[in-house]
Amino acid sequence: MNFYRFTDSLATITGQSNECPHCRTAVRVSNGGCLRCLLQAGLTEDEDPRSESLDAFLSEME
Amino acid sequence: MSTVKYSTSQLTFLAAVLWRRCSFRVEPGRPSLDEPFLADGSPSDNERTECAQGPAHRPPLVLFNRRTSLESWFLSSTPGNEATSRPGAFVTTRWSLVLSGANSKSREKDTHAALAELCRIYWRPIFAFVSRRGYSAEDAEDLTQDFFVMILEGNWLQKANPSRGRFRSLLLKSLQNFLSDAADKTYTRKRGGDVSFVSWDAWMAEAPSELSMSTQTVQSLPAERLFDVQWAATVVERALRRLRDECERKGRLRVFDALSAYLIAERDDVSCASLAATLGVPQGTVKKLLYRMRQRYRWLLRDEVAQTVENPADIEDELRHLCGALAASSEQAR
Numbered sequence: 001m002n003f004y005r006f007t008d009s010l011a012t013i014t015g016q017s018n019e020c021p022h023c024r025t026a027v028r029v030s031n032g033g034c035l036r037c038l039l040q041a042g043l044t045e046d047e048d049p050r051s052e053s054l055d056a057f058l059s060e061m062e
Numbered sequence: 063m064s065t066v067k068y069s070t071s072q073l074t075f076l077a078a079v080l081w082r083r084c085s086f087r088v089e090p091g092r093p094s095l096d097e098p099f100l101a102d103g104s105p106s107d108n109e110r111t112e113c114a115q116g117p118a119h120r121p122p123l124v125l126f127n128r129r130t131s132l133e134s135w136f137l138s139s140t141p142g143n144e145a146t147s148r149p150g151a152f153v154t155t156r157w158s159l160v161l162s163g164a165n166s167k168s169r170e171k172d173t174h175a176a177l178a179e180l181c182r183i184y185w186r187p188i189f190a191f192v193s194r195r196g197y198s199a200e201d202a203e204d205l206t207q208d209f210f211v212m213i214l215e216g217n218w219l220q221k222a223n224p225s226r227g228r229f230r231s232l233l234l235k236s237l238q239n240f241l242s243d244a245a246d247k248t249y250t251r252k253r254g255g256d257v258s259f260v261s262w263d264a265w266m267a268e269a270p271s272e273l274s275m276s277t278q279t280v281q282s283l284p285a286e287r288l289f290d291v292q293w294a295a296t297v298v299e300r301a302l303r304r305l306r307d308e309c310e311r312k313g314r315l316r317v318f319d320a321l322s323a324y325l326i327a328e329r330d331d332v333s334c335a336s337l338a339a340t341l342g343v344p345q346g347t348v349k350k351l352l353y354r355m356r357q358r359y360r361w362l363l364r365d366e367v368a369q370t371v372e373n374p375a376d377i378e379d380e381l382r383h384l385c386g387a388l389a390a391s392s393e394q395a396r
Binding site for chain 1: 189278280291295309317343350351357358363364367381
């Protein structure tokens with residue numbers, strides 16, 4: 001398989017595996033986070049979705 | 063057990079009170095009064111819209127009652143911003159908009175726009191799948207382009223009989239059929255010959271992928287699994303990008319840069335003292351920021367998934383499917 005175009009547009013192919021210590025998968029995204037753990041985070045529902053938003057909190061920061 | 067009896071005039075009065083409760087005027091900036099419509103306690107339409115778009119995008123004044131509130135929300139909504147991930151809430155997502163308008167001539171334009179937007183977002187899984195099937199990069203580009211032309215210019219939805227899968231699974235099935243047909247015809251299209259839909263350079267420049275995989279992982283994955291991994295990456299990267307944009311709009315890009323790596327970190331792995339020094343804020347502020355960033359990231363992630371399913375109740379299943387695909391991919395790579 002020719003990885004040239006694949007590497008350019010789809011993913012960075014690394015020589016060695018960068019396994020996540022928590023879930024043991026080895027696919028990482030832009031911030032260096034583990035893709036599976038970042039997805040898994042979506043399965044946790046917030047207890048209080050009406051609490052003060054990030055947006056408001058960022059505005060209040062000095 | 064005692065029974066309370068009401069006279070006709072009392073019942074009339076109660077009915078009038080109830081009617082007034084369900085028919086009111088919503089004004090921007092005031093707390094929404096439509097909780098009776100959202101029995102699960104999910105945020106009101108106003109709150110959801112404001113949360114996603116900011117105060118500058120408050121909805122217009124609407125005089126509504128129980129029936130028209132839902133209609134006006136549905137008809138005036140812009141897919142991609144308001145969907146909530148809370149089951150039971152009333153939402154319009156891109157995919158539900160596509161499905162609901164599939165056989166409606168009057169909504170053809172909106173349906174087409176929503177479908178085109180979904181294709182624009184999820185081109186990478188398609189291209190990865192085609193590439194993994196052994197086509198050269200050039201042929202994979204052409205085939206991906208032809209596939210999108212078929213989807214957008216033909217009557218794909220009617221032929222695909224989408225009753226009614228998720229966008230991801232329907233797209234994958236259609237792609238498998240498309241490639242099977244292409245193989246039968248011995249794919250020999252000349253580059254640049256037919257209709258052009260995809261602007262590769264523009265797409266790549268708009269949202270460069272920063273997904274990182276080992277050679278071993280890529281080589282071990284069958285095309286279907288690679289499709290799911292790329293799909294999962296697209297969902298997560300879009301949620302992260304939206305979170306980054308929100309911080310940047312508030313002039314707090316530094317906050318995102320410092321904390322985004324800790325969105326999924328264990329408590330013991332976060333050094334609040336160090337982050338506080340980096341950001342120049344008290345440790346308590348770091349804790350609050352991280353809590354709210356995680357909360358917001360989860361909301362954005364679920365919103366991205368919501369755009370590709372018909373029913374918000376499917377969000378959990380879709381996330382579990384993608385997590386499962388990633389787990390299986392690591393097993394195959396070993």
